Amino acid sequence: MKLKDIQSVYFIGIGGIGMSAIARWFNQRGVKVGGYDRVDTNLTTRLSLEGMWVHYEDNPRNIPAEFMDKEKTLIIYTPAVPKKHEELRYFQKKKFIVMKRSEALGIISKRHYTVAVGGTHGKTTTSSMVAHLLNQSEKGCSAFIGGIMTNYDSNLIVGGEDAPVVVEADEFDRSFLWLSPNYTVVTSVDPDHLDIYGDEEQMKDAFGEFVKLSGEDGSTLIHHAAAEKINMHLENLYYTYGIDKGDIQAKALRAVNGMFVFNYHGNEVIKDLTLSVPGFHNVENAVAAVRVALDLGMDPETIKAGIASYRGVKRRFEYIIKDEKLTFIDDYAHHPTEITAFLKSVKALFPRKKLTVIFQPHLFSRTRDFQTGFAESLSLADEIILLDIYPAREEPIPGITSQIIFDNITKEQKILCEKSELMEVIASRNVELLCTVGAGNIDQEVPKLKSYYLNKYQIES
Incomplete structure (x- = not known):
């Protein structure tokens, strides 16, 4: 199948940041675009508003007929989708052209x-x-x-x-x-x-x-x-x-x-x-x-x-609040080396402020492999609030929890809590320089934290 012959593209995992970019590229070229994702997010909502068909139930029967012509439809999936995914298995069984996101990007790069x-x-x-x-x-x-x-x-x-x-x-x-x-x-x-x-x-x-x-x-x-x-x-x-x-x-x-x-x-x-x-x-x-x-x-x-x-990328050293009363920065760092680089830069910019970090580990395997590195990097902060592990695509690994990082953090001011308890915990702390860090769903807490501090300190957004 040549790119010029494609009339429709169906994405399994369309809401992923890499997948959505390719979906937008096809959509802007006039190709009919649709897809599945596990949850409705701000990004999937925007894709819908841009004219793409998106649904959230793994059921081939719900897919519109315009994506069912295997001679004219390309199926693109993300490796994060499990192999037992019903829609993925359906398209594979029906002999559609099915490729990973990276393969599709490879075809584009050749041109x-x-x-x-x-x-x-x-x-x-x-x-x-x-x-x-x-x-x-x-x-x-x-x-x-x-x-x-x-x-x-x-x-x-x-x-x-x-x-x-x-x-x-x-x-x-x-x-x-x-x-x-x-x-x-x-x-x-x-x-x-x-x-x-x-x-x-x-x-x-x-x-x-x-x-x-x-x-x-x-x-x-x-x-x-x-x-x-x-x-x-x-x-x-x-x-x-x-x-x-x-x-x-x-x-x-x-x-x-x-x-x-x-x-x-x-x-x-x-x-x-x-x-x-x-x-x-x-x-x-x-x-x-x-x-x-x-x-x-x-x-x-x-x-x-x-x-x-240049104004940066969302969740990469992103200032959420920048005020004399409070500075709040959000960052996607999820590896010890990234966290170390990020926190050293924050401390260089704000050397006289007490640094409070909220960190959500991403993946059980990464937590297992780099538990010591995470503890060392987080210990650069003055105060650490550590959340439970975000599992993403993984099943739990016995004995691997945030506790193994927490126990090795050298700073005395540290607390381990569930994400649902975060706002209660933060209300009890005196914060002047705050960083949220991680690649999971910690970003969902950023608007809540922003609203809380804007109201607390009467800061104009």
Whole structure:
């Protein structure tokens, strides 16, 4: 089946952040789009308002007839959906063309010059920065991002037929190996998804295969720390980047009025770049994005303006409340390395404020594998409120609960509670700098917390 022959696409797991971007892309091309998701969310509601058919009961009988012509309908599913899913089994049994999200994204990437940004963390922000910069260029770009870009209030940018494509390359289930990139960026390689890979060495092997996808004629850019970890044989066919380290560097980094200002040093020098999205890790992400933009022909002044106008991604160092009485930041960090980078940046920006962190662990397997790392990273905070594990796709693992993290947190001010008890707990605390952290459904608590503190301190939203 060729893309031009597809008249309808049905997504199983349409509400996922990666799935919804592809659904939007097909929808904007005039293809009939529909799908299933387990729960109704703000994102699925928006997809419905954009003209897509979405339902929430796993029952093939409910699917409209327009998605039942297997000669003209493509079925795309997410690996997070269980194999026993009735709709998935129905389409497979009826011999529809059924593919994973990564396969569909791979087909799209073959048709365009593609920049693929991978990494165990940092890939969403970096890919969104690249997309934002390239969108300021004459050609523009299309972009499939694993988060909602604040500048566009979407996880998708649609450019012209000749525009380059920016893809967030997901390492889960080795999905990034389906892509056909011309330019590959790797932001980080830390142990993760060991339930998929088995051990760290196999994950490093997969990243080695990923960086080879762009070939000798393509370009490869790797964070200096990640380059030491990837099992690859590229010799000198790549460049490294970082803060004061690597072939391309951020130098003269300083915090000014809650923003980071730095100089780019690489194939040329760009002085006084201003990044309103704070975080040392975000400065490194910006360095990579600047290099990609320069390599694709953008001029320094346009890039400088683009970095200044970049507003980040939802749930990536996102300010919920920024007031003298209270600062409230929400972040998606769900790996010890991410949490450490995030909390160090917060403490650098607000060194005199007591830091309270609410953390929800994500996955039983990740909690088991990194329990010590989680405890160490969370101990950077002055006060920790630890929630129960969000299971996502997993069944419980005996003996694995948030307690194993809690017991190893070194700070005395710590509390373990269920999510349903959070608002009661928070009402008993004196909070001046608050961070909600995690990749589960902790984001559901953010509006409640925001409303509580706006009312408590009489802050205008």
